[in-house]
Amino acid sequence: MNIVNFTPITSLSGGFLIGLSVALFFILNGRMIGISGIASNFLISKDNRMQNFLFLFGLILGPLIYSFTTSKEINISISNSLSLLVVAGILVGFGTRLSNGCTSGHGISGISRFSLRSIIATITFMIVGIITVLITGIL
Amino acid sequence: MNKIISLLCGIVFGIGLVISEMINPEKVLSFLNIFSDWDPSLAFVMIGALLVSTPVFHLFKNKKKPLFSSNFLISKNKEVDKKLIIGSILFGAGWGLIGLCPGPAITSLALLNVNSALFVTSMFAGFYVASKVN
Numbered sequence: 001m002n003i004v005n006f007t008p009i010t011s012l013s014g015g016f017l018i019g020l021s022v023a024l025f026f027i028l029n030g031r032m033i034g035i036s037g038i039a040s041n042f043l044i045s046k047d048n049r050m051q052n053f054l055f056l057f058g059l060i061l062g063p064l065i066y067s068f069t070t071s072k073e074i075n076i077s078i079s080n081s082l083s084l085l086v087v088a089g090i091l092v093g094f095g096t097r098l099s100n101g102c103t104s105g106h107g108i109s110g111i112s113r114f115s116l117r118s119i120i121a122t123i124t125f126m127i128v129g130i131i132t133v134l135i136t137g138i139l
Numbered sequence: 140m141n142k143i144i145s146l147l148c149g150i151v152f153g154i155g156l157v158i159s160e161m162i163n164p165e166k167v168l169s170f171l172n173i174f175s176d177w178d179p180s181l182a183f184v185m186i187g188a189l190l191v192s193t194p195v196f197h198l199f200k201n202k203k204k205p206l207f208s209s210n211f212l213i214s215k216n217k218e219v220d221k222k223l224i225i226g227s228i229l230f231g232a233g234w235g236l237i238g239l240c241p242g243p244a245i246t247s248l249a250l251l252n253v254n255s256a257l258f259v260t261s262m263f264a265g266f267y268v269a270s271k272v273n
Contacts, residue, residue: 004176005169007160011180014159015187021152022188023195028144030205031212032196033152035242040266054142055149056245062153063162063249074157076247077165078254079237089244089258091233093265096241097273099226100216103240106227107185112192113200113213120219125231126171132235133171 022108025055032113034105035059036096095125140207153246159184162247164238171235222273 022033029051042052063074079085096102099121101110106125110118160166161184170181204210234240239247239258247255 001174002176003179005166005178005180007178007180008183011159011183012187014155014157014161015184015189016191017151017155017158018184019188019191021148021155022192024151025144025148026192026196026205026211027199028206028208029141029148030208030210032214033148035152035240035245036266039241039245039263040270043263043266044270051141051145054146055152058146058149058151059153059156059242059246060249061146062150062155062246063157065150066154066157074162074250076163076250076252076255078239078247078252078258079164080254082254082257084236085254085258086261088233088236088239089261090265090268091229091236092240092244092258093262093267094269095226095229095231095233095265097226097266097269099223099230100214102230102242103234104242108188108192110214111189112196115214115217117217117219117223121223121227124224124227125234128228128231129171129235130173132232133168134174136236137172137175 018104018108022104022112032105032109034101034109036093036102037100037105040093040097144207152242153249155188156243156246159187162243164243167234167238167240167243171238 025031025033038052038055042049042056067074101118101121106118106121111122156162161181169178237258244255244259244262248259
């Protein structure tokens with residue numbers, strides 16, 4: 001194991017903002033943030049649809065506001081394999097709804113509440129993610 | 140008011156994903172790559188978020204109601220069942236294949252990246268299928 005590209009300060013600062021968003025949404029609107037839940041409820045349920053839409057719209061505005069105010073470009077690198085993108089997207093969508101949570105819903109909101117379900121879910125998807133990267137690295 | 144709060148919370152969350160670089164799949168994959176060139180940074184995203192959200196949740200959970208809504212909506216599901224485990228396994232596999240989870244995937248639509256749009260469309264198809272199965 002080699003440690004590479006370690007950026008603890010920016011990661012921690014970004015994490016604070018994510019935690020702040022979760023905290024405010026709870027204190028003010030009374031809901032715990034889980035992005036997969038918000039996104040899938042926006043798709044399938046009429047309850048709070050406008051709230052859910054505006055939250056998702058805010059997510060997309062975030063990078064635009066960041067780039068505009070800091071004049072920094074955001075570069076991401078994403079796989080070009082179209083079939084892999086489709087398979088992974090379906091797995092993420094289906095899996096997060098089957099288990100009722102994703103990295104935010106279980107990993108942050110659930111663990112904040114000390115929910116055993118969320119702790120088990122988070123450990124499970126982390127381990128499976130690590131194994132998947134290990135396998136795709138070998139192939 | 141709820142709607143303005145939703146929009147603002149979305150913006151703050153999205154900026155957090157950008158600053159932490161969680162929005163970059165390459166960064167996520169190298170976080171999961173613990174057996175060779177490992178970038179542990181993203182553990183600090185979770186630590187940072189939990190340091191804020193955990194105390195706030197426990198300070199406010201016993202209050203009568205949130206400031207701008209009639210009641211708190213907190214999951215009462217405590218069951219560790221097959222659905223939880225199988226769902227988490229499928230999600231972990233999808234996450235490890237590309238390096239995108241739901242929040243960063245939707246946020247990355249701002250960059251007008253065709254690949255992330257394809258991923259998000261497939262993810263919504265997954266949501267839809269799961270809603271029919273559940």
